[in-house]
Amino acid sequence: MKRSGAISMGMDGLNNAVIPGHATPEQYTKEITIANDGIVNQAAVLKYAQRCYGIIEELDRFGIRFAKTENGDFAVKKVHHLGSYVLPMPNGDTVKKALYRQLRRARLLISNRYMATRLLTGADGRIAGAIAVNTRSAEFLVIRAKTVILCMGAAGRLGLPASGYLFGTYENAANSGDGYAMAYHAGAALANLECFQINPLIKDYNGPACAYVAGPFGAYTANNEGARFIECDYWSGQMMLEFFNELKSGKGPVFLKLNHLHEDTIAEIESILHKVERPSRGEFHAGRGTDYRRDMIEMHISEIGFCSGHSASGVFVDEFARTTVPGLYAAGDMASVPHNYMLGAFTNGAIAGEDAAEQAYGLDFAEIDPVDIARERERVLAPTRREDGIPPNQIEYKTRRLVNDYLQPPKVRRKYELAQARFAEIRDDLENRMLARNAHELLRALEAASILDCADMAAFASLYRQESRWGLYHLRTDYPAKDEANWFCHTLLSKRDGRMTGEKRAVDPYIVPVADDEKALYGKQRLRASA
Amino acid sequence: MPLAATQTSVPVVVDNDKCIADKGCTVCVDVCPLDVLRISEMTGKAYMAYDECWYCMPCACDCPTGAVTVNIPYLLK
Ligand SMILES: Cc1cc2nc3c(=O)[nH]c(=O)nc-3n(C[C@H](O)[C@H](O)[C@H](O)COP(=O)(O)OP(=O)(O)OC[C@H]3O[C@@H](n4cnc5c(N)ncnc54)[C@H](O)[C@@H]3O)c2cc1C
Ligand code: SF4
Numbered sequence: 001m002k003r004s005g006a007i008s009m010g011m012d013g014l015n016n017a018v019i020p021g022h023a024t025p026e027q028y029t030k031e032i033t034i035a036n037d038g039i040v041n042q043a044a045v046l047k048y049a050q051r052c053y054g055i056i057e058e059l060d061r062f063g064i065r066f067a068k069t070e071n072g073d074f075a076v077k078k079v080h081h082l083g084s085y086v087l088p089m090p091n092g093d094t095v096k097k098a099l100y101r102q103l104r105r106a107r108l109l110i111s112n113r114y115m116a117t118r119l120l121t122g123a124d125g126r127i128a129g130a131i132a133v134n135t136r137s138a139e140f141l142v143i144r145a146k147t148v149i150l151c152m153g154a155a156g157r158l159g160l161p162a163s164g165y166l167f168g169t170y171e172n173a174a175n176s177g178d179g180y181a182m183a184y185h186a187g188a189a190l191a192n193l194e195c196f197q198i199n200p201l202i203k204d205y206n207g208p209a210c211a212y213v214a215g216p217f218g219a220y221t222a223n224n225e226g227a228r229f230i231e232c233d234y235w236s237g238q239m240m241l242e243f244f245n246e247l248k249s250g251k252g253p254v255f256l257k258l259n260h261l262h263e264d265t266i267a268e269i270e271s272i273l274h275k276v277e278r279p280s281r282g283e284f285h286a287g288r289g290t291d292y293r294r295d296m297i298e299m300h301i302s303e304i305g306f307c308s309g310h311s312a313s314g315v316f317v318d319e320f321a322r323t324t325v326p327g328l329y330a331a332g333d334m335a336s337v338p339h340n341y342m343l344g345a346f347t348n349g350a351i352a353g354e355d356a357a358e359q360a361y362g363l364d365f366a367e368i369d370p371v372d373i374a375r376e377r378e379r380v381l382a383p384t385r386r387e388d389g390i391p392p393n394q395i396e397y398k399t400r401r402l403v404n405d406y407l408q409p410p411k412v413r414r415k416y417e418l419a420q421a422r423f424a425e426i427r428d429d430l431e432n433r434m435l436a437r438n439a440h441e442l443l444r445a446l447e448a449a450s451i452l453d454c455a456d457m458a459a460f461a462s463l464y465r466q467e468s469r470w471g472l473y474h475l476r477t478d479y480p481a482k483d484e485a486n487w488f489c490h491t492l493l494s495k496r497d498g499r500m501t502g503e504k505r506a507v508d509p510y511i512v513p514v515a516d517d518e519k520a521l522y523g524k525q526r527l528r529a530s531a
Numbered sequence: 532m533p534l535a536a537t538q539t540s541v542p543v544v545v546d547n548d549k550c551i552a553d554k555g556c557t558v559c560v561d562v563c564p565l566d567v568l569r570i571s572e573m574t575g576k577a578y579m580a581y582d583e584c585w586y587c588m589p590c591a592c593d594c595p596t597g598a599v600t601v602n603i604p605y606l607l608k
């Protein structure tokens with residue numbers, strides 16, 4: 001817990017702070033709506049935007065400092081296409097420590113090294129608890145609960161990094177998509193999973209370059225001629241599509257360019273990027289002899305993942321963070337509130353916690369069926385009962401290599417169908433031949449099962465939405481155009497009678513209207529001069 | 532299918548002279564989000580038991596004696 005999650009080494013700033021005087025909740029809601037091609041649950045985005053400033057004040061009380069101008073105002077930076085929401089945190093390296101201190105102060109029970117594997121529901125469909133396994137001893141634990149909040153981060157080990165290193169991911173590599181798999185098996189709906197996460201990252205290192213930090217200082221994304229080709233470095237599907245097009249055009253590789261900046265500016269950027277968030281960036285550059293003063297930083301397109309923090313997919317939630325299973329909540333990178341980053345995880349986590357506590361107050365525990373527990377015990381421990389078999393790392397490698405081969409956009413129907421056939425073969429191996437020789441291998445074995453579930457969901461959801469949307473994230477070769485008449489809707493994936501099913505769900509009427517001439521603003525990413 | 536032991540060069544190196552695991556320290560093992568560090572029963576010192584590292588650095592940062600070095604994993608460095 002002390003160093004867990006995406007913020008284990010802190011964060012350089014808030015990517016989406018809605019601060020009075022700089023932006024209004026309505027402006028932010030409108031921008032996020034446009035950035036996501038209109039498919040958002042505005043009530044949840046607006047609720048976040050209204051609540052997040054209170055969370056910033058709370059972080060301030062915890063000792064986190066935020067960048068201020070000379071006259072004491074918040075020094076908010078513009079990275080998004082329209083509004084200004086990026087707020088640097090000068091002591092951002094301490095954010096995880098500060099949160100951990102609060103947990104200790106509140107004397108919360110923290111149980112480290114237990115991996116949640118499945119949710120339990122009662123006969124009435126209500127949440128009844130969860131099952132967890134100790135990753136050091138393989139102890140099997142049944143937890144009863146009146147309400148449960150899922151907050152297990154992104155599905156970060158879905159595609160295979162180009163380096164071939166299983167743990168060389170953008171996301172914290174501890175996030176293998178267990179939350180998505182658990183929600184799915186409990187019958188919760190998952191929204192818009194075809195809207196993949198694909199990021200522009202430092203090649204091979206696979207971490208952010210990071211334009212959000214360096215951009216406001218004057219750095220920008222450039223092609224091999226050193227020329228700018230996109231209007232705005234904010235990560236969106238449309239931006240990624242232009243990145244992809246530039247690579248295809250022969251003007252790649254794409255770089256982050258800062259070598260035109262003043263020495264003092266570069267030193268300041270380095271002092272942030274090599275200290276916080278992914279501090280091994282500095283060593284990586286040193287190893288290759290890359291100096292920001294002289295060289296541009298080579299970037300590439302990452303493998304795919306699921307993450308609402310940066311895209312728009314996730315376990316479907318309303319503005320109270322409630323999923324479609326009564327008593328089950330989801331928050332952070334795995335819940336469907338789009339582009340919500342770290343402050344979104346904090347704010348929606350607070351919203352979930354408040355509602356979950358309130359709901360639990362008047363409830364009794366739901367009954368747990370012993371058959372469900374026995375079935376899960378059998379599933380979890382099966383790899384430990386074999387004498388011989390396939391190790392989890394090979395199952396995982398093969399799944400993720402096939403995700404790259406077949407699921408990486410542009411999405412081709414025939415490739416997707418082949419992927420589904422190959423995944424079914426791997427599933428047979430995973431269920432009948434996977435071998436774990438100790439508790440640590442069992443952890444990896446259970447993660448491999450979640451990764452395969454996520455791969456299947458990624459394939460199913462992508463075939464279900466028969467149009468292209470969100471730039472590169474859902475670019476189908478057989479349906480290359482956006483189809484507002486038939487697909488201006490959420491797609492919900494869920495498990496019904498043991499099978500994966502899809503359905504459409506209407507986008508709720510907007511609370512913050514978007515004018516027709518504003519809708520395409522994120523579609524115009526390419527700079528006119530280089531078009 | 533039978534198993535083979537394949538060798539791999541791991542990114543995290545512990546300086547045994549500095550490591551005080553024999554005095555009860557387990558800080559790096561406790562903070563690693565990937566749970567890949569262990570204390571060796573043979574040497575009584577910390578070491579990387581699994582090549583599954585996110586090169587994130589809490590182990591190096593929190594070690595009280597500065598015994599841990601995190602290198603970039605070979606496949607991506
Ligand atoms: C490299 C990087 C840079 C970023 N930079 C910024 C930035 O500058 N500003 C910003 O605002 N946002 C940034 N983000 C996004 C932000 O960090 C995330 O949106 C946020 O941390 C998500 O919080 P979370 O709690 O949902 O997930 P996480 O912080 O990833 O936490 C998920 C937790 O769940 C645990 N877990 C997973 N599976 C299980 C299981 N089966 N059982 C038990 N526990 C489990 C994991 O170990 C982990 O601790 C960045 C993200 C990354 C990866
Ligand atoms: S760098 Fe991170 S993942 Fe690697 S051993 Fe250290 S704490 Fe663990």
Ligand code: SF4
Binds near residue numbers: 549556557560577599
């Ligand atoms: S934190 Fe440092 S001193 Fe402690 S066990 Fe690890 S390497 Fe040894």
